[in-house]
Amino acid sequence: MFHYEKKLQFPVKITTPNPKLAAFIISQYGGPDGELGASMRYLSQRYSMPFAEAKGLLTDIGTEELGHMEMVAAIVHQLTRDLSDEEVRANPTFAPYFVDHTTGVYPTAASGFPWTAASIQSTGDVIADLTEDLAAEQKARLTYDNILRLSDDPDVNNVIRFLREREIVHFQRFGECIRLCKEKMDAPNIYLSNPAFDKTQPANTRSRG
Amino acid sequence: MLIEGNGSRPVSGTLNGTANGTMNGTNNGSQTTQASCPDANGTLPCCAGLAVPYVPFQQNNPQKYSQSEALSNGTLFPGLNLPFRLAVDGSTLPSTPLAELQALEFVVLELNLYLDTHKDDTEAFRLFQQFSAMEKAARAAYEAKYGPITQQTAATGDSYQWLSDPWPWNYGQNEVN
Numbered sequence: 272m273f274h275y276e277k278k279l280q281f282p283v284k285i286t287t288p289n290p291k292l293a294a295f296i297i298s299q300y301g302g303p304d305g306e307l308g309a310s311m312r313y314l315s316q317r318y319s320m321p322f323a324e325a326k327g328l329l330t331d332i333g334t335e336e337l338g339h340m341e342m343v344a345a346i347v348h349q350l351t352r353d354l355s356d357e358e359v360r361a362n363p364t365f366a367p368y369f370v371d372h373t374t375g376v377y378p379t380a381a382s383g384f385p386w387t388a389a390s391i392q393s394t395g396d397v398i399a400d401l402t403e404d405l406a407a408e409q410k411a412r413l414t415y416d417n418i419l420r421l422s423d424d425p426d427v428n429n430v431i432r433f434l435r436e437r438e439i440v441h442f443q444r445f446g447e448c449i450r451l452c453k454e455k456m457d458a459p460n461i462y463l464s465n466p467a468f469d470k471t472q473p474a475n476t477r478s479r480g
Numbered sequence: 481m482l483i484e485g486n487g488s489r490p491v492s493g494t495l496n497g498t499a500n501g502t503m504n505g506t507n508n509g510s511q512t513t514q515a516s517c518p519d520a521n522g523t524l525p526c527c528a529g530l531a532v533p534y535v536p537f538q539q540n541n542p543q544k545y546s547q548s549e550a551l552s553n554g555t556l557f558p559g560l561n562l563p564f565r566l567a568v569d570g571s572t573l574p575s576t577p578l579a580e581l582q583a584l585e586f587v588v589l590e591l592n593l594y595l596d597t598h599k600d601d602t603e604a605f606r607l608f609q610q611f612s613a614m615e616k617a618a619r620a621a622y623e624a625k626y627g628p629i630t631q632q633t634a635a636t637g638d639s640y641q642w643l644s645d646p647w648p649w650n651y652g653q654n655e656v657n
Contacts, residue, residue, distance in 0.1 A: 274630065278581070281551065282576075282579055331589075331593055332593065345648065349649070349650075352651065402533055416564050434554070436555050436560075444593050444594075447535060447538065450537060
């Protein structure tokens with residue numbers, strides 16, 4: 272189960288509202304490589320993991336991603352606070368979002384595509400899932416790189432830098448986790464069976480020097 | 481400033497430049513006790529099975545930042561701090577009681593993830609215990625002064641304070657000091 276803590280993981284304090292920035296930062300809330308997808312991906316994949324390290328790591332990183340989702344939402348919320356009609360009209364990049372959601376926080380990509388589970392996977396296979404997770408962390412990292420290219424707001428960049436570095440740490444941990452899982456699988460051929468599904472290991476007839 | 485003491489080894493002690501000096505020939509990624517690589521490097525098996533991804537394993541007992549530097553840089557570990565070219569400096573943090581609590585909690589979280597893949601690093605486990613206790617005490621002090629951040633604490637007050645402003649996503653959350 273989960274309990275809520277009434278605080279953020281990292282301070283979010285955006286002095287100057289800026290709906291234009293909000294219109295593309297929303298992508299890390301509900302976009303293809305955003306924090307909602309990250310948490311759903313990891314918290315779904317953990318059930319089929321046969322090894323304790325993978326169960327633990329997917330639970331712990333998946334939970335941290337829920338906190339990141341809240342941070343990105345807080346950025347968007349603060350960037351769009353106290354707007355006037357004129358400010359919305361003056362921002363053609365934010366206006367389409369405004370028409371559908373006013374200043375509500377909605378999980379969508381910057382390109383306007385609503386969040387979809389089609390952007391994540393849960394394959395029930397240890398190596399396939401953890402390899403997807405390595406890629407997922409890299410895609411989120413580069414999205415934050417691109418946000419840093421586009422944003423000149425120091426209050427926003429403070430938070431984005433933090434979130435970006437978390438992707439690098441998670442990548443490292445998932446990589447280590449693959450190594451730990453691999454050690455528990457059939458040494459000559461780790462693809463001989465799927466330990467998440469095949470309850471008994473078939474005899475490995477292949478020998479390797 | 482790096483976290484020292486508590487059994488931590490000197491920061492400069494691991495730089496001998498021989499990245500493959502003590503590879504033991506197995507592909508046992510958790511055997512990372514021979515810290516022969518620089519802190520920002522990890523170990524790889526020398527004869528690794530094909531067709532599977534490898535990420536260098538972070539060595540046991542890596543260098544660590546102090547808690548405020550850890551939160552500012554987004555990682556407890558200098559060896560993993562790889563900023564984007566447009567951002568060479570860590571983030572600036574408000575000097576608020578909340579940020580101090582967030583820094584302690586962040587160290588606990590980083591050690592938690594580290595221990596998930598390095599469960600035999602006894603030094604990291606000791607730090608994990610130590611920082612968890614510090615975080616617990618700091619949280620109790622914070623809640624006594626500024627109101628509950630968990631339902632559990634909300635039940636210990638004289639009246640129902642859970643609904644009190646500010647909520648975490650409000651700009652005003654940061655005005656408390």
